Amino acid sequence: xxxxxxxxxxxxxxxxxxxxxxxxxxxxxxxxxxxxxxxxxxxxxxxxxxxxxxxxxxxxxxxxxxxxxxxxxxxxxxxxxxxxxxxxxxxxxxxxxxxxxxxxxxxxxxxxxxxxxxxxxxxxxxxxxxxxxxxxxxxxxxxxxxxxxxxxxxxxxxxxxxxxxxxxxxxxxxxxxxxxxxxxxxxxxxxxxxxxxxxxxxxxxxxxxxxxxxxxxxxxxxxxxxxxxxxxxxxxxxxxxxxxxxxxxxxxxxxxxxxxxxxxxxxxxxxxxxxxxxxxxxxxxxxxxxxxxxxxxxxxxxxxxxxxxxxxxxxxxxxxxxxxxxxxxxxxxxxxxxxxxxxxxxxxxxxxxxxxxxxxxxxxxxxxxxxxxxxxxxxxxxxxxxxxxxxxxxxxxxxxxxxxxxxxxxxxxxxxxxxxxxxxxxxxxxxxxxxxxxxxxxxxxxxxxxxxxxxxxxxxxxx
Amino acid sequence: xxxxxxxxxxxxxxxxxxxxxxxxxxxxxxxxxxxxxxxxxxxxxxxxxxxxxxxxxxxxxxxxxxxxxxxxxxxxxxxxxxxxxxxxxxxxxxxxxxxxxxxxxxxxxxxxxxxxxxxxxxxxxxxxxxxxxxxxxxxxxxxxxxxxxxxxxxxxxxxxxxxxxxxxxxxxxxxxxxxxxxxxxxxxxxxxxxxxxxxxxxxxxxxxxxxxxxxxxxxxxxxxxxxxxxxxxxxxxxxxxxxxxxxxxxxxxxxxxxxxxxxxxxxxxxxxxxxxxxxxxxxxxxxxxxxxxxxxxxxxxxxxxxxxxxxxxxxxxxxxxxxxxxxxxxxxxxxxxxxxxxxxxxxxxxxxxxxxxxxxxxxxxxxxxxxxxxxxxxxxxxxxxxxxxxxxxxxxxxxxxxxxxxxxxxxxxxxxxxxxxxxxxxxxxxxxxxxxxxxxxxxxxxxxxxxxxxxxxxxxxxxxx
Numbered sequence: 035x036x037x038x039x040x041x042x043x044x045x046x047x048x049x050x051x052x053x054x055x056x057x058x059x060x061x062x063x064x065x066x067x068x069x070x071x072x073x074x075x076x077x078x079x080x081x082x083x084x085x086x087x088x089x090x091x092x093x094x095x096x097x098x099x100x101x102x103x104x105x106x107x108x109x110x111x112x113x114x115x116x117x118x119x120x121x122x123x124x125x126x127x128x129x130x131x132x133x134x135x136x137x138x139x140x141x142x143x144x145x146x147x148x149x150x151x152x153x154x155x156x157x158x159x160x161x162x163x164x165x166x167x168x169x170x171x172x173x174x175x176x177x178x179x180x181x182x183x184x185x186x187x188x189x190x191x192x193x194x195x196x197x198x199x200x201x202x203x204x205x206x207x208x209x210x211x212x213x214x215x216x217x218x219x220x221x222x223x224x225x226x227x228x229x230x231x232x233x234x235x236x237x238x239x240x241x242x243x244x245x246x247x248x249x250x251x252x253x254x255x256x257x258x259x260x261x262x263x264x265x266x267x268x269x270x271x272x273x274x275x276x277x278x279x280x281x282x283x284x285x286x287x288x289x290x291x292x293x294x295x296x297x298x299x300x301x302x303x304x305x306x307x308x309x310x311x312x313x314x315x316x317x318x319x320x321x322x323x324x325x326x327x328x329x330x331x332x333x334x335x336x337x338x339x340x341x342x343x344x345x346x347x348x349x350x351x352x353x354x355x356x357x358x359x360x361x362x363x364x365x366x367x368x369x370x371x372x373x374x375x376x377x378x379x380x381x382x383x384x385x386x387x388x389x390x391x392x393x394x395x396x397x398x399x400x401x402x403x404x405x406x407x408x409x410x411x412x413x414x415x416x417x418x419x420x421x422x423x424x425x426x427x428x429x430x431x432x433x434x435x436x437x438x439x440x441x442x443x444x445x446x447x448x449x450x451x452x453x454x455x456x457x458x459x460x461x462x463x464x465x466x467x468x469x470x471x472x473x474x475x476x477x478x479x480x481x482x483x484x485x486x487x488x489x490x491x492x493x494x495x496x497x
Numbered sequence: 498x499x500x501x502x503x504x505x506x507x508x509x510x511x512x513x514x515x516x517x518x519x520x521x522x523x524x525x526x527x528x529x530x531x532x533x534x535x536x537x538x539x540x541x542x543x544x545x546x547x548x549x550x551x552x553x554x555x556x557x558x559x560x561x562x563x564x565x566x567x568x569x570x571x572x573x574x575x576x577x578x579x580x581x582x583x584x585x586x587x588x589x590x591x592x593x594x595x596x597x598x599x600x601x602x603x604x605x606x607x608x609x610x611x612x613x614x615x616x617x618x619x620x621x622x623x624x625x626x627x628x629x630x631x632x633x634x635x636x637x638x639x640x641x642x643x644x645x646x647x648x649x650x651x652x653x654x655x656x657x658x659x660x661x662x663x664x665x666x667x668x669x670x671x672x673x674x675x676x677x678x679x680x681x682x683x684x685x686x687x688x689x690x691x692x693x694x695x696x697x698x699x700x701x702x703x704x705x706x707x708x709x710x711x712x713x714x715x716x717x718x719x720x721x722x723x724x725x726x727x728x729x730x731x732x733x734x735x736x737x738x739x740x741x742x743x744x745x746x747x748x749x750x751x752x753x754x755x756x757x758x759x760x761x762x763x764x765x766x767x768x769x770x771x772x773x774x775x776x777x778x779x780x781x782x783x784x785x786x787x788x789x790x791x792x793x794x795x796x797x798x799x800x801x802x803x804x805x806x807x808x809x810x811x812x813x814x815x816x817x818x819x820x821x822x823x824x825x826x827x828x829x830x831x832x833x834x835x836x837x838x839x840x841x842x843x844x845x846x847x848x849x850x851x852x853x854x855x856x857x858x859x860x861x862x863x864x865x866x867x868x869x870x871x872x873x874x875x876x877x878x879x880x881x882x883x884x885x886x887x888x889x890x891x892x893x894x895x896x897x898x899x900x901x902x903x904x905x906x907x908x909x910x911x912x913x914x915x916x917x918x919x920x921x922x923x924x925x926x927x928x929x930x931x932x933x934x935x936x937x938x939x940x941x942x943x944x945x946x947x948x949x950x951x952x953x954x955x956x957x958x959x960x961x962x
Contacts, residue, residue: 084798087805091585091791095784104777105784109577115568121815122554313561317568321558328554335547342550342812349805352584 041081049074056369064102065369071097072360076411080403087349090356103363111362112355115320119219120354121346122323126297127169128345129330132337133290136177139165143181151262152252155199158182159248162200163207163240166450168298171208171215175201175450179457189265194466195255197454202247202442202478204450209438210240212301212319216354217409217437223316224413225430228305239435239489243482250481254474289333297326357410365414374418386491389432392416393490396436397483401443401475409437428490435486443479445471504544512537519832527565528832534559535823539870550812553819566826574825575818578783582682583817584809585786589760590636591808592793595800596753599636601746602628603644612729614722618662619711621645625663626670626707629913630700631761634671634678638664638913642920652728657927658721660917661934662714665905665941666707667913672901673703675764675782679817680872680900682782687876688893689778691768698894702952706902706945713944717937756796760789820873828877837881848887852953855879855892859899860946864906872900891953898949906942908934 053070061069071093078089097103103111130136143157158178165174178200186193208214212222212229218236221227252259300307304319311318331338364370381387392412399408416429441448445455445468458464516533524532534556541552560566566574593599606620621641628637641663649656671677674695675685684690715722763770767781774781794801827833844850855875862871879892904911908918908929918929 084801085795087801088791088794088798091787091794095788095791098780098784099774099776101774101776105578105780106573110569110573112577114572114575114577311562311564313564314567317561320568321561324554325558328551328558331551331554332548335551338547338550339812342815343806346811348809348811349802352805 038082045074045077045081048077056372059372061369061372062367064100065364065367065372067100068097068102068360068363068367069369071102072364072411075357075360076403076407079407087353087356090353090360093360094356097360097363103366107366108359108363111366112359113220113223113362114355115316116216116220116223116358117351117355119320119323120216120351121342122327123170123213123297124346125327125330125341126294126323127173128341129334130169130290130294131173131345132334132341133287134284135287135290135294136173138287140177140181140184144185149266151259151266154185154262155196155251155259156248158196158200159203159244159251162203163210163244166204166207167210167214167237167240168294170213171204171448171450172453174207175204175454176457178204179454183458183461189262189269191262191265192258193458193462194464195251195258197458198466198471198474199247199251201451201454202251202475203244205438205441205448206240206243206247206482208450209243209435210237211298213298215438216406217434220358220406220409220413221430221434222319224417225426226315227427227430228315229302229319230305231427233302235431235495236434239431239486242485242489243435243439246481246485247478250478251474254477293326293330297322300326354406357407361410361414364411365417370414371418374415377415378419385428388419389428389490390487392429393432393436393483393487396433397440397479398443400437400440401447401479405437405441405448408440409433431490432486436483439479439482439486442482443472443475444468445475447475447479501545508537508540508544511540519835522835524832524835525830527563528827528830528835530563531560531565531823531826531830532832534565535827535874538820538823539866539874542867542870543865550816550819553816553823556823557819560823560826566829570829571822571826574822574829576683576686576821576825577818579679579682579686579821580814580818582783582786583679583814585790586633586676587809588790588793588804589757589786590632591804592753592797593632593757594636594808595797596750597747598750598753598757599640599643601750603640603647606644607648614725614729615715617648617725618659618714618718618722621659621663622666622707622711622714625666626673626703629667629670630673630677630703633676634667634911634913635916637670638667638917639920641667642917642924646921646924652725652732654725654728655721655927656921656925657929657933658718660921661929661937662718664914664917665710665714665937668901668904668911669703669707669710669945671913672898673700678901679869680897683821683869683872683876684893684897685782686779687880688890690890690893691779692764692782693768694890698956699897702894702898702949703901705952706948709944709948710941713941714937717940752796756789756793760785763788817869820870824873824877827874828880833877834881834884837878837885840878841882841885841887848889849954849957851882851887852889852891852895852957853950856895856899856946856950856953859896860903860942861906863900863903864910864942868900868904868911871903872896889957891957895949895953898953899946902945902949903942905945906938907931908938910938910942 049070052073053066056069057063057066075086075089075093078093079086082089094108098105098108139161143161146153146157158181162174162178165178179197182196182200183193186196209218211232212218218232222229222232300322301319304322305315307313307318308315327341331341334341377388377391381391396405396408396412412433416426416433419426419429438448441451445451445466455466458466512533515536516529519532520526520529538549538552538556541556542549545552557571561568561571602624606624609616609620625637625641628641642660645659645663646656649659672681675681675692681695685692685695763785764782767779767785770776770781771778790804794804797804840851840854844854859868859871859875875896879888879896882888882892901911904914908914908931921927921929
């Protein structure tokens with residue numbers, strides 16, 4: 035009780051301080067207020083994770099009551115399109131869970147022939163990355179953890195390194211598509227980037243980071259991997275395990291696989307469809323999950339309600355909605371223009387320095403708070419950079435990758451980390467220490483962010 | 498299976514036909530398309546109630562892809578403010594449920610002194626009506642049904658008549674305030690009407706309608722009431738029951754009630770506060786539940802997630818959101834202007850005739866369709882009336898009262914009816930037949946709509962002086 039009181043006072047003090055300082059620094063009354071409330075909301079999510087929705091509700095109410103923003107604008111900024119996209123995708127993922135897709139993936143890993151430790155690491159890394167890129171990081175990590183625990187149990191080895199690498203690659207993979215992470219679709223709608231751009235630009239960067247992660251990991255945990263190899267030699271591969279589990283693919287799973295494939299395909303080519311029919315940007319991208327989930331709810335009509343009520347994470351979505359709207363208010367009052375100006379003068383107007391700033395701030399910021407919060411705060415700032423003219427696209431990629439890769443640095447850096455650690459603790463009673471994670475997390479986080487930086491700086495396609 | 502295909506074929510045919518027909522009648526492509534999709538959505542809810550969300554998703558997707566509307570306008574038309582108001586209210590109601598407010602209220606009826614058949618009927622109706630207008634009809638009916646079943650069990654009388662009268666009163670009461678029914682807040686935001694406006698017109702009308710309904714019910718169910726009296730005499734006083742159920746007012750409940758009360762104060766005074774703070778109309782009305790919900794989730798932090806995930810009916814809200822947007826698209830494309838013109842011609846440009854048309858068609862429409870659907874269809878049409886110069890606040894009240902009172906006519910007329918009948922069937926295995934309902938439902942539905950009509954005309958008449 036006492037600590038929460040102290041935390042609460044710190045929060046109030048910080049937000050008042052921020053708005054007072056920004057008021058002094060030349061911001062208008064409304065800008066300072068919007069900034070103060072946004073700061074309180076962000077500190078609220080940091081200090082009082084459980085109360086984040088309350089902070090969002092109350093902060094929003096204050097913004098409206100003080101006439102910092104009116105309801106129609108607030109609603110406009112809540113990015114309902116992104117929310118509806120996520121609702122649709124969550125229904126699709128709900129179907130995949132229901133049809134046993136993830137159990138089937140787990141089985142594929144378990145049934146691998148001629149298993150060696152390195153092969154295992156590569157396999158789980160690839161699966162984690164691909165799964166998180168197509169179905170979202172949280173669902174993907176839940177099933178990957180289950181698979182890893184099962185295999186490590188069988189060979190009686192320590193699961194911790196493999197869980198960690200799976201989390202790393204999940205976070206890296208989530209940057210590869212618009213489906214992987216809420217920040218992906220958010221950035222796609224706020225910038226002019228299409229799903230195709232993600233395919234040709236984000237995916238390769240992700241692949242580079244993934245390779246680097248596997249290499250670093252293999253070196254870091256070489257002893258553990260050798261131990262694993264020794265165990266495999268002792269136990270003679272996983273033949274028994276293979277025989278134990280052989281579930282045939284059901285018809286339902288096949289249809290579900292087809293639906294997932296179709297969704298990913300349609301999302302990827304959505305921009306082509308938009309161009310072909312002369313539709314506005316993102317009209318098709320955002321409606322595809324809705325249409326697909328409509329068919330799913332017709333097909334599985336007796337489960338439709340369950341998909342909507344259980345599989346859609348309403349708690350997070352409604353929080354996102356308010357967070358988006360609060361950040362939009364910052365833009366609306368013009369507070370972000372002031373920030374953008376500050377960043378530009380800090381970078382002395384140099385595009386490359388600015389790029390580095392965005393990438394590293396978002397990466398380090400995401401290591402301590404939810405990456406959605408960071409990205410939401412940055413989007414209006416980057417939009418204010420329009421004055422600079424050239425090279426906008428690289429800023430968006432920097433934001434996306436900073437937000438995803440920074441999540442690897444600490445054990446609370448992203449939702450996938452928290453979920454995986456929670457499962458590990460629940461199932462195996464293993465608690466990873468903060469600094470154990472930080473050592474490898476920092477190396478991976480820094481290496482991958484640095485690689486992305488180099489790619490964005492030196493490859494002209496990203497200008 | 499064959500039936501489904503048939504229904505689906507019918508739906509498809511009717512919507513395509515309405516699209517072509519309206520195209521032939523001079524609507525442009527986008528108007529015709531938005532109309533056809535809206536018709537398909539409405540028919541979808543009629544024929545395939547379970548698929549309604551799918552229909553809403555598909556229809557919205559089609560509208561966007563067919564360029565009948567652009568994404569930004571579509572999102573604006575979802576009335577997210579109304580949705581958030583309802584979501585906030587649902588969180589507040591979850592708290593009240595959790596705190597045992599409804600159980601306490603039920604105990605209050607049970608402990609009424611010198612219970613008689615008439616007194617019981619009167620109490621049930623008044624409490625149902627008030628509860629419906631203070632919380633919302635669905636929550637209110639759930640608890641009223643529980644209370645009625647308990648009392649009828651104790652006195653060994655058939656609960657069916659008392660359940661029916663409670664539903665009748667609930668539907669009538671739900672018209673009285675902004676909170677009673679989703680259509681209340683919808684109309685309030687679209688027409689910029691305040692809580693005070695509600696207190697001045699629909700509240701007294703609902704009250705009078707309720708009193709008249711009580712009289713009708715006394716006559717209609719005189720045998721059931723007489724039997725109830727007989728059973729009371731046999732059992733003597735209800736002292737035993739009295740001792741059995743006495744829910745004390747604990748601190749938790751008191752705090753919850755004061756939170757609820759604070760919200761009510763905000764809502765009742767919203768217009769004054771908005772004027773004082775210089776805010777746009779209905780700002781405070783819309784965010785009052787949000788503020789309250791924010792406070793509740795700080796107070797009950799362990800249950801906050803549960804309130805949001807279980808307490809809020811996301812399935813329904815998502816459906817409403819897309820339905821609002823689809824109906825909004827009709828106005829966006831200008832299809833409703835054409836309809837409004839048609840209506841006005843039909844009523845020979847007579848605003849009294851238009852009023853009757855709106856009131857009776859919304860009342861009869863609500864008897865077979867969800868009243869939200871009827872109201873959502875009408876909102877853009879009435880807005881078009883204003884654009885054509887026939888507008889008057891009375892149309893909004895006609896729509897509200899028609900939508901709520903019409904729900905009494907059939908046993909599927911409103912959500913409250915369906916919930917109550919479902920509970921009765923689940924708990925007591927009693928099936929309410931269509932004809933059990935139809936006689937009293939039709940009488941009450943028609944009489945209350947007539948009362949509303951007469952009072953609205955009277956109000957117009959008085960105001961014209």
